[in-house]
Amino acid sequence: MKTNIRYFQPIAFLAAGLIIMLSACLKKSDEIPVSGPAIPFQGQDLVKTLSSQASLHLFNLAVNRLSLAASINANSSYTIFAPTDSAMKANGLDSAGIVKLNIDSLRQLISYQIGLGTFDDNLLSNNITTLQILTLRRQSTMLPSGAISTVSAPLYVKETGKLYFNGVPVNKTAPAIPAYNGYIYPVSGFMARLSARTITDIISTDPDLSMFNQAVAIADSVFIANAGLNIGDLPTLFTTLPTAGRPQLLPTVFAPTNKAFNDAGFHTADDLRNFASRYPPTLDFNDFATITYSSLDSLLGRHILFNDINPPYNVRVLYNDLLGPLMNNGVYNTYVGGFTSSQLGIPGEPSALKFKTPLIFSAKNGIAYVKWTNDPKLPQVAIPLDANPLHPVNNYVASNGAVYKIDKLFYPIVNN
Numbered sequence: 268m269k270t271n272i273r274y275f276q277p278i279a280f281l282a283a284g285l286i287i288m289l290s291a292c293l294k295k296s297d298e299i300p301v302s303g304p305a306i307p308f309q310g311q312d313l314v315k316t317l318s319s320q321a322s323l324h325l326f327n328l329a330v331n332r333l334s335l336a337a338s339i340n341a342n343s344s345y346t347i348f349a350p351t352d353s354a355m356k357a358n359g360l361d362s363a364g365i366v367k368l369n370i371d372s373l374r375q376l377i378s379y380q381i382g383l384g385t386f387d388d389n390l391l392s393n394n395i396t397t398l399q400i401l402t403l404r405r406q407s408t409m410l411p412s413g414a415i416s417t418v419s420a421p422l423y424v425k426e427t428g429k430l431y432f433n434g435v436p437v438n439k440t441a442p443a444i445p446a447y448n449g450y451i452y453p454v455s456g457f458m459a460r461l462s463a464r465t466i467t468d469i470i471s472t473d474p475d476l477s478m479f480n481q482a483v484a485i486a487d488s489v490f491i492a493n494a495g496l497n498i499g500d501l502p503t504l505f506t507t508l509p510t511a512g513r514p515q516l517l518p519t520v521f522a523p524t525n526k527a528f529n530d531a532g533f534h535t536a537d538d539l540r541n542f543a544s545r546y547p548p549t550l551d552f553n554d555f556a557t558i559t560y561s562s563l564d565s566l567l568g569r570h571i572l573f574n575d576i577n578p579p580y581n582v583r584v585l586y587n588d589l590l591g592p593l594m595n596n597g598v599y600n601t602y603v604g605g606f607t608s609s610q611l612g613i614p615g616e617p618s619a620l621k622f623k624t625p626l627i628f629s630a631k632n633g634i635a636y637v638k639w640t641n642d643p644k645l646p647q648v649a650i651p652l653d654a655n656p657l658h659p660v661n662n663y664v665a666s667n668g669a670v671y672k673i674d675k676l677f678y679p680i681v682n683n
Contacts, residue, residue: 423461434656477525
């Protein structure tokens, strides 16, 4: 098995920590816009436009009870995903229910339906991945230091026939309604909240992923034991939460099941440890700029979509993104695996792993498939779809990324 050599600058090494993991390429032209351009004056402001919609009477009543008109003002732009009256009633929010509900609970519900910025149908439909939209809802996260970080809660939105909110489809009941400072989308329900569980929480508690969980821990321990430094480790990457002032590290993980490891010949923790130790990781202290990763690190990295080029941009890939042809563009599904030894002028050394072939996604009958190699003899691998995204067993939208269980280990690793 060939090793994976990666290079970084000393300053980046000291400051970056996590962001030396395998990463997807993102060119400047592929950056995701924060919101759409300013829309021309059309009609009244959002508050007046909302109050005039007969099918949105109850949502408007809730907005008024929360005194949100001062926030949704003519000098700012917003996109409102407003549940219709029937959707409000289905959630117990008729006129009496709105008045009766605790004000803080009502604020949590309604403020999450209001996004900061203007997002029209074109913008929601033509992005490679689901757009991250910050909302009026505020959420607090405890930092490792013990301090509390308060940020705008993110909402992940994509329009593909239906509107997908955090990966869960919701019907748009009518065309978007323009106002001169934003849009109102009448929708058939409330947004599904993002799970509070991290990637680590998911892989450490799912019995089908126990081998993968062990592999992550072993790769990390072998790295620390051999390189002598705890940097770029997967356990930290899988646990870190996005917070104010911190890059949004939102990896998408195609997690091999126990069956996948067994089919590839890995049955015990010792099998994984022996594989990791076959080509142990090293740190070159002469230049303090070269790390050689272990075989197990490289194997696991092949299962992770991760972007560190432009941290502010979302790279959380949701299942509905995988169904679209835009994913196969060599941006979000391509890895950078390092330089080859021959490029460094080191004779006699094996070539470093360099993945030239991106993960290729396709879809059939609403199921996503992935091809990890250009070998025509190897079939595409199905990515199971949960029957109910609100009760996931295969596709998890975590608080800090996404996890998809697959019955295939991308092994043996080849230089595509």
